[in-house]
Amino acid sequence: MVISMAMYNDKVMEHFMHPHNAGDLENPDAIGNHGSPVCGDMMQIAIKVKDQVIVDAKFKTFGCGSAIASSSVATDMIIGKTLDEALSFTNQSFIDELGGLPGPKIHCSVLAESAVKNAIWDYAQKHGLELEGLKGYDPTKEFEHEEEEECEV
């Protein structure tokens, strides 16, 4: 399936053209990386945490417009949330916030869920925290999702 710009809604385009929270975070408390097994693109999310609340977050994404839009809304959504609240977000939460993504681009939002989880996992490891949302979580395991279609944009 060939993806064209016309398949993206205005909100996705806005976050792609003017992403929020892009760049480096000074002295981050934790960092999460994830690479897509579908396309090989990469996302990094860095967080600052105070009293188990994410007080700041920034992303760096080597990927498509959907991945950049997903990074933008994901960082917007986790800032101000507790670690547990941020762990409750799935890639579908980010897709819903964006108002939808074309089917073959669903995997791009999975990068954001995994990068957020990996950042919180990194924080929990450094601080010896046991968080309910990380029970059984293995950051080295491939994230399983249903969309495996290749996209061409």
Ligand code: FES
């Ligand atoms: S993240 Fe690779 S195509 Fe979207």
